[in-house]
Amino acid sequence: MKPNSQVLKNRSSHDTEREFGGTLGALCIPIFLPLTVLFLICVSRSPEASVLQIPPPLPSTEQLWDPLALVLLLGWIALHALLYVMPLGKVSEGLVLRDGTRLKYPINGFHSLCISGVLLMLLLGLGAPLGCLFELLVPLAVCAIAVSFLFSVYLYIRSFWVPSHALALGGNTGNPLYDFFIGRELNPRIGKFDLKYFCELRPGLIGWVVINLGMLMKEVELRGSPSLAMMLVNSFQLLYVADALWNEEAVLTTMDIVHDGFGFMLVFGDLAWVPFTYGLQAAFLVVHPQALSSLGAATIIALNGIGYYVFRKSNSQKNQFRRDPTHPSVARLETIATATGKRLLVSGWWGLVRHPNYLGDLLMALAWSLPCGFSHILPYFYVIYFTILLIHREARDERQCRAKYGLAWDTYCRRVPYRIFPYIY
Numbered sequence: 001m002k003p004n005s006q007v008l009k010n011r012s013s014h015d016t017e018r019e020f021g022g023t024l025g026a027l028c029i030p031i032f033l034p035l036t037v038l039f040l041i042c043v044s045r046s047p048e049a050s051v052l053q054i055p056p057p058l059p060s061t062e063q064l065w066d067p068l069a070l071v072l073l074l075g076w077i078a079l080h081a082l083l084y085v086m087p088l089g090k091v092s093e094g095l096v097l098r099d100g101t102r103l104k105y106p107i108n109g110f111h112s113l114c115i116s117g118v119l120l121m122l123l124l125g126l127g128a129p130l131g132c133l134f135e136l137l138v139p140l141a142v143c144a145i146a147v148s149f150l151f152s153v154y155l156y157i158r159s160f161w162v163p164s165h166a167l168a169l170g171g172n173t174g175n176p177l178y179d180f181f182i183g184r185e186l187n188p189r190i191g192k193f194d195l196k197y198f199c200e201l202r203p204g205l206i207g208w209v210v211i212n213l214g215m216l217m218k219e220v221e222l223r224g225s226p227s228l229a230m231m232l233v234n235s236f237q238l239l240y241v242a243d244a245l246w247n248e249e250a251v252l253t254t255m256d257i258v259h260d261g262f263g264f265m266l267v268f269g270d271l272a273w274v275p276f277t278y279g280l281q282a283a284f285l286v287v288h289p290q291a292l293s294s295l296g297a298a299t300i301i302a303l304n305g306i307g308y309y310v311f312r313k314s315n316s317q318k319n320q321f322r323r324d325p326t327h328p329s330v331a332r333l334e335t336i337a338t339a340t341g342k343r344l345l346v347s348g349w350w351g352l353v354r355h356p357n358y359l360g361d362l363l364m365a366l367a368w369s370l371p372c373g374f375s376h377i378l379p380y381f382y383v384i385y386f387t388i389l390l391i392h393r394e395a396r397d398e399r400q401c402r403a404k405y406g407l408a409w410d411t412y413c414r415r416v417p418y419r420i421f422p423y424i425y
């Protein structure tokens, strides 16, 4: 038996550290977050658009279900599964697993985005009423939530048939509720089809931009042309999704793929949370049009540009450094050695703050909300949630890095004292 699987075997339900509030979190989050998705969609289209309005704008039972929504959702997932297995693009290897092997992943997410774009343009050309996505938003979200639950149950059950080295270290506590929530199996696959990698970037992320386009088309139906605010939100978020798919290979080294199991948290995050809450600004703009001056628009475009620059440059610098530290673009950067043999960057972007990529991401998040004006808090939901998510994620990553790099990590923290915001945090 390999040493790491021995470690896994030796961990009992008591010594595996629990995240997201442990069992209580695992019980409450799967109830609370799906309700939050439905609540936020309803608030975004209500005239008041206030999260505090009494009575809250709850959907009626008829509004919750539409068979067309289920057909569209399953068809969409099937289309992307088909595109995933098409022999397009290159095949890359992931990081070395605990059993010493490396999995292969198709890098064809950007192709899927482009093909989806062409298909949508064809549908629009044929007169398909894409604006009806606005009316279908609640039933689509209900179906995505239901699919997330069923899929997570499947993932939990199948995880009992895989060898111990295929389980995530943090998802094997023995507490069924917690393990279902956090995910037992690290890289669940059907043959060569990697379920976690597929869900992380394809149906949800591309679905998000399609929903945005639907909101834009609804605006065209209602007012004859899309507003500047709507076009900015659509373009910024399309850039973000296109960037993620263009740099798909980099996802293979993220915490989600390398470390986290695939359970309800990620399944729901990928299939329901991202597509139905990340684009709330566009849904809001359909019912609450905003006038935007040219100066306002130029300032917001500049903010998104700066955010994107910081996000992309810092992520690319680290990816390049991890892939080939002798590459001319990173070879001159100052680094510190660690006992693992890996080095840590202490200059360049990673010498500014310990998470420059989070800083850039947050600047972009703010730029996505500003086109919606200052009259409501709802369009700022994403920035608020994302700040909390990234602060929590930073703390998780910090714990893992301290465990991995020990004293070298403490030296890095002394050299680069701020985590995300220079001189603030």
Ligand SMILES: NC(=O)C1=CN([C@@H]2O[C@H](COP(=O)(O)OP(=O)(O)OC[C@H]3O[C@@H](n4cnc5c(N)ncnc54)[C@H](OP(=O)(O)O)[C@@H]3O)[C@@H](O)[C@H]2O)C=CC1
Residues within 6 Å of the ligand: 253, 254, 255, 256, 311, 315, 318, 321, 322, 342, 343, 344, 345, 346, 350, 354, 355, 357, 358, 361, 393, 397, 400, 401, 412
């Ligand atoms: N829109 C969204 O909902 C979300 C977006 N994101 C974005 O995803 C991107 C990736 O984020 P995430 O996966 O959290 O983590 P990061 O890309 O920040 O990676 C963290 C890892 O980088 C390595 N590292 C840290 N510091 C250094 C250093 N100084 N030198 C070299 N390597 C270092 C460590 O891994 P090691 O040493 O093992 O290589 C560490 O575990 C970010 O841009 C983030 O904003 C993330 C979550 C949600």
Ligand SMILES: CC(C)=CCC[C@@H](C)[C@H]1CC=C2C3=C(CC[C@@]21C)[C@@]1(C)CC[C@H](O)C(C)(C)[C@@H]1CC3
Residues within 6 Å of the ligand: 033, 200, 201, 205, 240, 243, 244, 251, 254, 256, 265, 266, 268, 269, 270, 273, 274
């Ligand atoms: C509240 C809740 C259910 C949280 C679950 C968290 C997930 C929504 C996020 C965890 C990490 C993510 C990443 C992206 C999307 C959101 C989730 C799944 C990401 C694909 C977005 C695009 C980026 O460019 C990225 C590829 C770096 C990023 C990876 C992490």
